[in-house]
Amino acid sequence: MSLFWAxxxxxxxxxxxxxxxxxxxxxxxxxxxSSPLATTSGRPSDWITALFTATSAVCVNGLTIVDTSAxxxxxxxxxxxxxxxxxxxxxxxxxxxxxxxxxRRLGLRARLSAQAETRVLNGGDLRRVVGKVVVFNLSCExxxxxVLTLRFVVGYGESPGRGLYLGVFHAVSAFNNAGxxxxxxxxxxxxxxxxICLTVAVAVIVGGLGYxxxxxxxxxxxxxxxxxxxxxxxxxxxxxxxxGGTLVFLVTEWANPRTLxxxxxxxxxxTAFFTAVMPRSAGFNSVDIAQMHPSSWLVTELxxxxxxxxxxxxxxxxxxxxxxxxxxxxxxxxxESQVNIGHRRLTEAAQRQAVSLTVLSAGLVALxxxxxxxxxxxxxxKVLFEVVSAFGTAGLSVGVVSAVSPAAQTLLTLxxxxxxxxxxxxxxALALKERTRRYELPEEDVIVG
Amino acid sequence: MSLFWAxxxxxxxxxxxxxxxxxxxxxxxxxxxSSPLATTSGRPSDWITALFTATSAVCVNGLTIVDTSAxxxxxxxxxxxxxxxxxxxxxxxxxxxxxxxxxRRLGLRARLSAQAETRVLNGGDLRRVVGKVVVFNLSCExxxxxVLTLRFVVGYGESPGRGLYLGVFHAVSAFNNAGxxxxxxxxxxxxxxxxICLTVAVAVIVGGLGYxxxxxxxxxxxxxxxxxxxxxxxxxxxxxxxxGGTLVFLVTEWANPRTLxxxxxxxxxxTAFFTAVMPRSAGFNSVDIAQMHPSSWLVTELxxxxxxxxxxxxxxxxxxxxxxxxxxxxxxxxxESQVNIGHRRLTEAAQRQAVSLTVLSAGLVALxxxxxxxxxxxxxxKVLFEVVSAFGTAGLSVGVVSAVSPAAQTLLTLxxxxxxxxxxxxxxALALKERTRRYELPEEDVIVG
Ligand SMILES: [K+]
Ligand SMILES: [K+]
Numbered sequence: 001m002s003l004f005w006a007x008x009x010x011x012x013x014x015x016x017x018x019x020x021x022x023x024x025x026x027x028x029x030x031x032x033x034s035s036p037l038a039t040t041s042g043r044p045s046d047w048i049t050a051l052f053t054a055t056s057a058v059c060v061n062g063l064t065i066v067d068t069s070a071x072x073x074x075x076x077x078x079x080x081x082x083x084x085x086x087x088x089x090x091x092x093x094x095x096x097x098x099x100x101x102x103x104r105r106l107g108l109r110a111r112l113s114a115q116a117e118t119r120v121l122n123g124g125d126l127r128r129v130v131g132k133v134v135v136f137n138l139s140c141e142x143x144x145x146x147v148l149t150l151r152f153v154v155g156y157g158e159s160p161g162r163g164l165y166l167g168v169f170h171a172v173s174a175f176n177n178a179g180x181x182x183x184x185x186x187x188x189x190x191x192x193x194x195x196i197c198l199t200v201a202v203a204v205i206v207g208g209l210g211y212x213x214x215x216x217x218x219x220x221x222x223x224x225x226x227x228x229x230x231x232x233x234x235x236x237x238x239x240x241x242x243x244g245g246t247l248v249f250l251v252t253e254w255a256n257p258r259t260l261x262x263x264x265x266x267x268x269x270x271t272a273f274f275t276a277v278m279p280r281s282a283g284f285n286s287v288d289i290a291q292m293h294p295s296s297w298l299v300t301e302l303x304x305x306x307x308x309x310x311x312x313x314x315x316x317x318x319x320x321x322x323x324x325x326x327x328x329x330x331x332x333x334x335x336e337s338q339v340n341i342g343h344r345r346l347t348e349a350a351q352r353q354a355v356s357l358t359v360l361s362a363g364l365v366a367l368x369x370x371x372x373x374x375x376x377x378x379x380x381x382k383v384l385f386e387v388v389s390a391f392g393t394a395g396l397s398v399g400v401v402s403a404v405s406p407a408a409q410t411l412l413t414l415x416x417x418x419x420x421x422x423x424x425x426x427x428x429a430l431a432l433k434e435r436t437r438r439y440e441l442p443e444e445d446v447i448v449g
Numbered sequence: 450m451s452l453f454w455a456x457x458x459x460x461x462x463x464x465x466x467x468x469x470x471x472x473x474x475x476x477x478x479x480x481x482x483s484s485p486l487a488t489t490s491g492r493p494s495d496w497i498t499a500l501f502t503a504t505s506a507v508c509v510n511g512l513t514i515v516d517t518s519a520x521x522x523x524x525x526x527x528x529x530x531x532x533x534x535x536x537x538x539x540x541x542x543x544x545x546x547x548x549x550x551x552x553r554r555l556g557l558r559a560r561l562s563a564q565a566e567t568r569v570l571n572g573g574d575l576r577r578v579v580g581k582v583v584v585f586n587l588s589c590e591x592x593x594x595x596v597l598t599l600r601f602v603v604g605y606g607e608s609p610g611r612g613l614y615l616g617v618f619h620a621v622s623a624f625n626n627a628g629x630x631x632x633x634x635x636x637x638x639x640x641x642x643x644x645i646c647l648t649v650a651v652a653v654i655v656g657g658l659g660y661x662x663x664x665x666x667x668x669x670x671x672x673x674x675x676x677x678x679x680x681x682x683x684x685x686x687x688x689x690x691x692x693g694g695t696l697v698f699l700v701t702e703w704a705n706p707r708t709l710x711x712x713x714x715x716x717x718x719x720t721a722f723f724t725a726v727m728p729r730s731a732g733f734n735s736v737d738i739a740q741m742h743p744s745s746w747l748v749t750e751l752x753x754x755x756x757x758x759x760x761x762x763x764x765x766x767x768x769x770x771x772x773x774x775x776x777x778x779x780x781x782x783x784x785e786s787q788v789n790i791g792h793r794r795l796t797e798a799a800q801r802q803a804v805s806l807t808v809l810s811a812g813l814v815a816l817x818x819x820x821x822x823x824x825x826x827x828x829x830x831k832v833l834f835e836v837v838s839a840f841g842t843a844g845l846s847v848g849v850v851s852a853v854s855p856a857a858q859t860l861l862t863l864x865x866x867x868x869x870x871x872x873x874x875x876x877x878a879l880a881l882k883e884r885t886r887r888y889e890l891p892e893e894d895v896i897v898g
Contacts, residue, residue, distance in 0.1 A: 295822035373744035381829035
């Protein structure tokens with residue numbers, strides 16, 4: 001078997017596989033959404049609307065240039081949901097496969113000295129792991145869809161059929177961190193409804209943690225001391241970002257009459273939490289993002305840039321990357337000659353991957369912001385928000401994306417694509433290409449990107 | 450002698466020394482500028498005006514909340530020039546001393562294996578090096594002052610006395626990268642005058658390269674192959690940033706009627722070059738920065754964040770840091786297991802220092818931007834510009850700093866101080882605290898910060 005993995009690892013170029021799969025899905029989606037059947041008006045959409053929406057769905061981004069429920073027919077909506085499912089499941093599956101591939105190859109080389117490498121996701125062969133991912137994904141969606149459907153039927157008087165349709169669509173959209181909603185104001189009308197908001201928030205968090213972490217939690221829930229570095233960093237950074245984000249939004253928007261102001265205390269807390277969860281990177285909103293204070297935008301941008309967990313449905317540079325950077329800085333400030341996290345020494349390779357991913361991502365955001373500032377007349381703060389949202393596959397919008405020219409929309413389409421497949425591609429490609437490794441002490445690798 | 454260095458290295462904490470020296474200079478400057486003698490009106494300035502201006506001068510920042518020539522009397526202007534000279538020379542001297550200290554201590558430990566470490570600035574003992582720095586600083590300023598004085602007298606009909614006063618003030622302000630000017634519109638009136646603009650630009654570049662680089666260039670001008678890594682990186686990144694910045698400003702502002710538009714072709718080129726030089730980090734301007742296109746602001750912000758060379762008068766994270774990050778990313782993209790630059794392997798310590806400095810700096814800018822967005826009603830893009838300018842000691846302004854409350858101005862004062870002494874302090878403290886180093890191959894260190 002090890003020969004099989006070695007040969008496979010040599011011939012499969014993750015960048016090519018991922019780009020091809022996602023590119024094909026986008027093209028197919030564009031074709032389907034270009035059909036007159038896909039719109040409520042019965043007239044075919046123009047090419048940029050179809051391309052942008054298909055890319056947004058496949059890349060589980062959620063940015064839209066038309067109102068989803070008004071523009072697209074039920075057929076169009078089903079196509080969008082299917083593209084989200086393919087995109088979300090696709091990225092998870094591919095991420096899992098390449099993670100496995102990386103850990104196998106490392107295992108092959110360093111079996112004697114670094115057993116720890118293979119602790120994450122060593123549960124079986126490729127087919128079994130992909131099967132587990134698919135089953136887990138569909139099971140979670142089923143649970144979420146059930147809760148949402150019940151709430152829509154019982155709480156809002158929808159017919160069972162319509163309730164199920166809404167429940168399934170938003171379950172798929174939430175668990176895959178896509179953020180497409182069938183109401184023009186996203187979920188603003190449910191801002192004070194914990195059944196909807198908490199269900200969606202939990203779906204987003206679980207989907208965005210990433211499979212390696214979720215599976216390890218399921219396997220050894222009661223033994224936190226045996227959790228891998230990846231799981232510990234992901235959970236810690238996630239907790240800090242969610243708590244910090246909630247606090248900031250609560251304080252900043254408390255009295256804003258156009259956001260949290262009109263809500264009562266409990267609903268304020270719920271909405272602030274919801275708003276802190278969504279940048280990682282689902283992109284639903286239960287307040288009007290465009291009406292938030294500019295300081296809240298800045299915080300949202302930072303959260304969107306970071307995104308969620310590795311090898312999940314979330315985008316951004318990933319919480320693991322932020323965690324690694326924090327540990328590098330901390331070790332440096334303490335004058336340590338190595339970066340140690342919880343009795344493990346962080347590999348140089350992981351450090352450099354974290355740095356490279358962050359630098360390249362920041363460069364990409366700066367470059368696209370510059371181009372869009374040149375191309376469009378919109379205010380720089382709004383342009384930056386939209387660019388970070390497109391890059392981080394967050395899908396939150398302050399209104400720029402639907403108001404710019406097709407040229408700018410095409411650029412944002414490209415950025416959504418690169419933002420989605422870039423970090424994973426880069427992470428996998430870098431890890432697989434790594435030419436030599438030295439093993440001196442027990443080390444442990446975490447996935448970057 | 451080596452015992453002396455070892456003992457000194459153990460007891461001097463760079464952070465304490467630098468903070469104390471600069472804090473004392475700021476307090477003395479504030480006291481002097483609070484005197485009624487220092488203002489044209491004869492009434493004492495309020496505390497924030499005196500504190501802000503003194504900090505801006507000592508930290509060679511150049512941000513102002515009052516018009517320098519209108520508000521301050523000749524006595525006040527002389528105090529400002531003296532503070533600039535003390536601040537500029539102080540940071541260079543301290544940087545040089547600590548650089549020397551670091552290379553000595555390394556030399557002590559690793560004399561047999563890493564002779565390369567001591568190649569930069571190994572020319573003599575402490576007193577001689579500091580003497581060289583002071584002599585070089587004053588000589589350069591004398592040359593610049595002479596050129597400027599001649600131009601003011603011959604080209605603009607100033608009296609010899611007034612011409613000399615203006616020449617010396619702006620020579621000190623330019624070479625120390627301070628950016629204080631005695632005209633309300635900075636150097637806009639000289640936009641098309643190459644005598645003034647090129648002289649100031651050269652002064653800014655030479656002062657901002659940093660002493661280690663300048664001295665090495667003087668010593669081995671004809672033997673580029675023997676230049677240290679520090680010198681090669683500094684020159685290469687400087688050249689790229691200056692050429693790129695000039696090109697961007699030329700293209701973006703070419704037809705802008707409020708910036709380059711009214712100028713002829715040659716003056717356009719001169720002004721674009723001047724505008725590209727000033728963010729690193731002198732802060733004079735020959736066009737109205739507030740009238741530039743937002744995309745030009747973005748580029749200016751990036752240039753200000755990077756700043757100039759290490760151990761010089763420039764601020765920011767330094768071009769060396771940007772260079773190291775670029776090489777780290779490049780090595781990672783190529784799948785190298787080590788970062789090699791020009792037949793040298795970059796130390797892990799230098800890599801981590803570059804990363805730490807950049808992450809902390811970006812965090813500082815984000816934090817201060819957030820606070821100022823909460824405290825002031827100004828547009829986010831302008832706030833960000835001003836924060837980056839204060840952090841990078843650039844001193845360019847789009848008008849926010851003079852329009853905000855004393856509380857916000859106090860925060861910006863703090864940021865100017867931290868932005869000036871932070872990178873050097875951090876760099877020195879990190880390098881001196883470094884506990885263990887391994888030497889496997891010939892390595893070479895560069896200064897970060
Ligand atoms: K999304
Ligand atoms: K300056």
